[in-house]
Amino acid sequence: MIVYELECHASGHRFEGWFASSEDFSRQQEGGLLSCPMCGSADVAKALQAPRLTRKGNQKGEARVPATAPALQAMTAPAPLPPQMVAMLRAAAKVQAEALKSSQWVGDRFAEDARAMHYGDKEHAAIHGRASGEEVKALIEEGVEIAPVLFPIAPPDEVN
Numbered sequence: 001m002i003v004y005e006l007e008c009h010a011s012g013h014r015f016e017g018w019f020a021s022s023e024d025f026s027r028q029q030e031g032g033l034l035s036c037p038m039c040g041s042a043d044v045a046k047a048l049q050a051p052r053l054t055r056k057g058n059q060k061g062e063a064r065v066p067a068t069a070p071a072l073q074a075m076t077a078p079a080p081l082p083p084q085m086v087a088m089l090r091a092a093a094k095v096q097a098e099a100l101k102s103s104q105w106v107g108d109r110f111a112e113d114a115r116a117m118h119y120g121d122k123e124h125a126a127i128h129g130r131a132s133g134e135e136v137k138a139l140i141e142e143g144v145e146i147a148p149v150l151f152p153i154a155p156p157d158e159v160n
Contacts (some may be wrong), residue, residue, distance in 0.1 A: 001140060005049045008039060009041075009043040011041060031133015037069070052097065093151050100128060100149075104128070
């Protein structure tokens with residue numbers, strides 16, 4: 001996992017983003033899948049960060065941090081969300097969780113299966129899975145009705 005400090009260029013909001021790899025971040029950014037969690041703007045990019053420098057193992061220092069310990073970064077906490085927004089987010093998360101209970105995980109076959117259902121090659125069913133930005137764009141251009149999952153979910157085969 002890679003943690004990037006992200007910044008919303010539209011409003012200046014700063015927040016963390018966790019990605020499987022730097023390629024995953026690039027793919028999501030190019031696909032227009034990143035947005036500011038505070039204002040919803042899609043004008044999001046990596047913010048400037050201080051590099052993480054560590055001492056060599058043979059250098060003495062005051063306290064050595066094990067290589068496996070996560071790096072700590074100083075940051076200001078975002079402003080607390082208004083109670084109405086918190087309630088709305090909780091309600092949306094609950095609706096998503098209920099919808100996913102009756103939906104089948106198709107993983108990386110999402111675009112293929114959604115397209116097959118759209119053209120009548122496969123029986124219609126509620127599905128969810130992964131699709132690249134290019135696949136999402138192509139599905140939309142073809143008129144396939146899809147919707148993003150609002151809150152991140154762990155694929156069934158990746159859950160502890």
